[in-house]
Amino acid sequence: xxxxxxxxxxxxxxxxxxxxxxxxxxxxxxxxxxxxxxxxxxxxxxxxxxxxxxxxxxxxxxxxxxxxxxxx
Numbered sequence: 001x002x003x004x005x006x007x008x009x010x011x012x013x014x015x016x017x018x019x020x021x022x023x024x025x026x027x028x029x030x031x032x033x034x035x036x037x038x039x040x041x042x043x044x045x046x047x048x049x050x051x052x053x054x055x056x057x058x059x060x061x062x063x064x065x066x067x068x069x070x071x072x
Contacts, residue, residue, distance in 0.1 A: 004047040004060030010034060015066070018050060018058030030056055031064075 002009040004016065017029040032052035039048045047059030 001065070002063035004063055005043055005045060007037065007039065007042045007048050009063050010037060010048055010050065010060055012036070015064040016050065016052075016060045017062040017064065018052065018056070018060055019047070020056060020058040023058075029061060030058060032056060034060075 004010065004018075010016065012034050014034045015031065016034055017031050019027060020030055023030070030052070032054055034050045035053045035055075036051040037048060038050055038057065044059070047061055049057065049059050051057050
């Protein structure tokens with residue numbers, strides 16, 4: 001899994017696990033495809049903020065390699 005704190009590791013269409021604002025305390029992860037990168041800086045200590053194709057917004061915790069099957 002690639003580090004979601006670095007913008008260079010994330011591109012549009014990548015499968016990622018994010019934590020949404022309301023889930024920060026619980027650490028609940030949401031999986032989806034990146035639609036837009038919202039953080040412009042090259043690094044953020046809590047993860048790069050993205051919008052998923054479903055419209056959900058959160059900070060990337062993991063970038064899932066293409067050779068791994070997504071969760072059901």
